[in-house]
Amino acid sequence: MAKDSPSRLARALFILLGLVMLGAAWVWPHLPSRDGARVEAGPELLGLLSGGYAYAWVLKTPNGAALVDAGADPQGKELLAELAARGVSPEQVHTILLTHGHVDHWAGAHLFPNARVVLGPGEGALLRGEYSQKSLVGRMTRSLPRPPLPAKLEEVAEGVELEVDGEPIRAIHVPGHTPGSMVYLWRDVLFTGDLLVRSNRGLDSSPFIFSESNEESRASLRKLRGVEFSRIADGHAGLTVDARAQLEKLLE
Numbered sequence: 001m002a003k004d005s006p007s008r009l010a011r012a013l014f015i016l017l018g019l020v021m022l023g024a025a026w027v028w029p030h031l032p033s034r035d036g037a038r039v040e041a042g043p044e045l046l047g048l049l050s051g052g053y054a055y056a057w058v059l060k061t062p063n064g065a066a067l068v069d070a071g072a073d074p075q076g077k078e079l080l081a082e083l084a085a086r087g088v089s090p091e092q093v094h095t096i097l098l099t100h101g102h103v104d105h106w107a108g109a110h111l112f113p114n115a116r117v118v119l120g121p122g123e124g125a126l127l128r129g130e131y132s133q134k135s136l137v138g139r140m141t142r143s144l145p146r147p148p149l150p151a152k153l154e155e156v157a158e159g160v161e162l163e164v165d166g167e168p169i170r171a172i173h174v175p176g177h178t179p180g181s182m183v184y185l186w187r188d189v190l191f192t193g194d195l196l197v198r199s200n201r202g203l204d205s206s207p208f209i210f211s212e213s214n215e216e217s218r219a220s221l222r223k224l225r226g227v228e229f230s231r232i233a234d235g236h237a238g239l240t241v242d243a244r245a246q247l248e249k250l251l252e
């Protein structure tokens with residue numbers, strides 16, 4: 001019995017290593033294909049990579065700026081520097097549209113004291129740590145320390161048209177990655193957070209280890225067919241210009 005143990009251990013380790021490699025081989029093509037630290041999407045829209053892996057989108061408006069997601073860095077290093085360079089103080093950030101409640105999308109939101117922080121129905125529970133996540137990564141990270149919550153959280157309903165410094169932005173509820181995930185339509189740009197992120201395969205839904213329900217995500221992706229966008233600004237890869245064609249390819 002004792003003689004067999006080392007070979008059993010070696011076999012178990014070999015199987016475990018194989019499983020890890022198989023998992024890595026599956027996840028690898030689905031990981032974000034990133035544009036870089038800054039993504040210029042026009043004179044008013046800039047994507048900034050925060051904490052090295054999540055984009056916050058800065059939308060310059062006549063009286064300050066709005067953000068779509070607030071980055072993974074609780075100190076907001078890249079965000080604060082960029083806003084300062086554009087002559088926008090933290091107090092002049094009037095709106096933050098959160099695509100969902102995963103912390104890498106809102107860690108910097110508390111740095112903007114006057115911002116109306118918009119999020120989807122029920123998603124506040126995820127920010128506050130009150131929602132019990134089912135995804136593998138959600139379960140593994142649930143006890144990590146959380147940054148301070150933003151002051152003015154406001155959950156909005158499906159389809160609501162927000163007025164952001166004089167311009168309409170539509171909020172569309174897309175449950176799946178998280179229950180209260182939202183995408184936002186500004187002009188021809190759809191901000192998709194983690195519902196749709198460009199990988200090496202093209203626009204892709206987040207790997208299942210990060211998401212609460214793949215079935216719901218799939219239904220939400222089909223819903224986007226009815227939305228009038230041409231470009232997609234996502235949460236981890238950047239800007240995709242042929243986004244409609246890529247969405248259709250994904251849904252085939």
Ligand SMILES: [Zn+2]
Binds near residue numbers: 102
């Ligand atoms: Zn996420």
